[in-house]
Amino acid sequence: MTERSEINNKKELSPEQREELLRTLKARFEKNMNRHKGFDWADVQARLEVHTEKLWSLYEMERTGGEPDVVGHDHQTGEYLFYDCSAESPKGRRSVCYDREALESRKAHKPENNAVDMAAAMGIELLTEEQYRELQQLGNFDTKTSSWVQTPDRIRKLGGALFCDRRYDTVFVYHNGAESYYAARGFRGSLRV
Structure with missing residues (x-):
């Protein structure tokens, strides 16, 4: 995910970028279950599909080397919390x-x-x-x-x-x-x- 498209100027992802991002986030989520014990990817993805405007920010986190992953859940608001989880500063x-x-x-x-x-x-x-x-x-x-x-x-x-x-x-x-x-x-x- 190193290329920026003209679409990104509008803070929207192409369908291909969106699918690639979701695959990347899911793989990272499943590989690092210690960061989010008891969470289910299907619930996170459902939240992402409702709040698609956040996908662009996650894409930017990924594009700049942050390796975003779920680290928490706010039970009052239903929000999932993503942090940059790259080993070193992005x-x-x-x-x-x-x-x-x-x-x-x-x-x-x-x-x-x-x-x-x-x-x-x-x-x-x-x-x-x-x-x-x-x-x-x-x-x-x-x-x-x-x-x-x-x-x-x-x-x-x-x-x-x-x-x-x-x-x-x-x-x-x-x-x-x-x-x-x-x-x-x-x-x-x-x-x-």
């Missing part, structure tokens, strides 16, 4: 600073994009620190990379932003200037369907 979302303000503050060597705007354009949200820690309960993620997470306003107003990774079998939360970017730092997202 390849198509690395080398980005935290947000637009940080991007515009750089005088030279600006990255091509920022995490907050990319997530919004994809229709997803950056993981919170709490969600990141929940993800890490399901496996070992970001053992060689790191991922920006939602940053509290009080930290962001002072110029900082938070990112997380897993080293020494421990999840760490760090800070950096929001304008910084690295080849090994991207972001992980979440989507409610």
Whole structure:
């Protein structure tokens, strides 16, 4: 899923893209049952077929290397929760600073994009620190990379932003200037369907 079609500009998938995405999501779901014990793919697919507008966001998560998978279910709303479950921070979302303000503050060597705007354009949200820690309960993620997470306003107003990774079998939360970017730092997202 590396090609973008003209249809994607309208945030719609072709029938072929839709079927390929559903096959990919189903295979990942079945391969990683530890992430969603007691869930049934038929229920997830039925929800996706009712909320087809979310398929484009899942496609974008997949296209950029996020490997989205179901990690939870909200029993009150009926929504399934998808997180990026790639072993490392998604390849198509690395080398980005935290947000637009940080991007515009750089005088030279600006990255091509920022995490907050990319997530919004994809229709997803950056993981919170709490969600990141929940993800890490399901496996070992970001053992060689790191991922920006939602940053509290009080930290962001002072110029900082938070990112997380897993080293020494421990999840760490760090800070950096929001304008910084690295080849090994991207972001992980979440989507409610």
